[in-house]
Amino acid sequence: MLVTCRQMQEMEERAFANGVRAEALMDAAGMGIAEVVRQFFPTPGTLVLYLGTGNNAGDALVAAREMEKAGWHVQARLAAEVAKFKPLPLKHWKSLKGVRKLNYAPASFRKGPRVLLDGLLGIGSQGPLRPPVQALAAEMNSLRRSHGAFTFAMDIPSGLDGDAGVPEKDCVIADVTATVAVAKQGLLADLAVNHVGRLALVPLPGLESFSPENADRSDLVTPSLLRSFVPRRNFDFHKGQAGRIGILAGSRGFYGAAELACRGALRAGAGLVTLLVKAEAYDILVRRVPAEVMVKMVKDYRETLEMRFDALGIGPGLGFDHEEECQAVLQKASAPTVVDADAITMLARRPDLLQTASSQRLLTPHPGEMSRLMPDGGILCRCDQAETWAASHPRHTLLLKGSRTVIATHGQDTLFNTTGHPGMATGGMGDVLTGVCSALIGQGIPLHRAAAFGAWLCGRAAELHAVSNAPESNLPGDVVDHLGGAWNGLPESY
Secondary structure (H helix, E strand, O other), rough: OEHHHHHHHHHHHHHHOOOHHHHHHHHHHHHHHHHHHHHHOOOEEEEEEEEOOHHHHHHHHHHHHHHHOOOEEEEEEEEOOOHHHHHHHHHHHHOOOOOOOOOOOOOOOOOEEEEEEEEOOOOOOOOOOOOOHHHHHHHHHHHHHHHEEOOOOOOOOEOOOOOOOOOOOOOOOOOEEEOOOOHHHEEEHHHHHHHHOOOEEEHHHHHHHHOOOOEOOEEOOOHHOOOOOOOOOOOOOOOOHEEEEEEEEOOOOOHHHHHHHHHEEEEHHOOEEEEEEEEEHHHHHHHHOOOOEEEEEEOHHHHHHHHHOOEEEOOOOOOOOOOHHHHHHHHOOOOOOEEHEEEEEEEHHOHHHHHOOOEEEEEEOHHHHHHHHOOOOOOOHHHHHHHHHHHHOOOOEEEEEOOOOOEEOOOOEEEEEEEOOHOOOOHHHHHHHHHHHHHHHHHOHHHHHHHHHHHHHHHHHHHHHHOOOOOOOOHHHHHOOOOHHHOOOOOOOO
């Protein structure tokens, strides 16, 4: 669910009228935000609070209290004198014993993570930032550039319009935005992406029953949503029930794409993975792919149509030498199929194939591939592109890759992935995603849910790698290696 700022305020008003205490909500919000920070930085370091005078500052102070207990060194930069704080933020300020008030921007940091917490403004603020808030927001952005500080925004980055997603001058640039209770519409706008960063949803159980009936039914992909997607295996579960997955991928110069897709499928729980290749690729790929993958040589890709698979993945590194054969598979395969890379281009050349496809297809284009599927879609925002395409292809699902991956299926709530980081901007990530989504579909998860789950898993795996490595060093193989940890951490990750 997405709400406007006014709808969020109405939720709070109804909650207070029904006996929910504002202090209880502030405690829950602050503790949740502290947990989000610890998820990314398990080792204590320096926390610098940037505080306005409203309840957003109170949330930040509760978070600081929890992090101080965990060994963090807490400092604070204030937009006004403490005497101007609202009652609850003032109470929490007085409870912080070790906080050091700074009159100037921090010039140095202790050893360890350097975290800035944006508690300047909440969703009630509109219009240009006013001094001294603007100066402090600019200071945060400067420290992020000059000292490698990592910025967490609380609920919404200060200076961002919560409804339209338009950033004002010196709007805070957050690496992570921990939005509270419900996501605000502006956080998902294309213009907001570089200010919002990674999205985390901090649940507030005290507000859930006061959700507006007319809210936007689109939603964030979060662990709480995904838990209902994950199938639990019976104790007598066997490989035949875990999905027979066929992968059509790899050609001269692009053998690695096939390997990554197969590895992704294995780590996402597939029972049996078969890579279908032509004779010229067989000897190379049979040596490259994991031992668990069966490599089957075919003279014609259309032989796939006579084989038994629960799901197919087609396209990574496939090339165009056998396009007619592949197009026949795209049209006639009875198994649900994940379509990526070169196979997307093949469908763009023959859009009629989707209209007559024998079963559901999940397309996973990046923006360039999307422009081939929808040449006239450039004037639309990413969400509208995905939903417009889905409306014209009601049997199929679209996963539009990007820094805020969008999953759209006609008649279902549009979903926005929350995980990942810029270090994933390297070739091969989509190949892993193809394998992962194919495996999830093969286990019986519907395409819309499998797309959301696959995007979340890959993004979270990349984040786990970045806990102990520079994000820029992240490779698709690292994502595969951390998929188990991402899956295992599902119940507790934001």
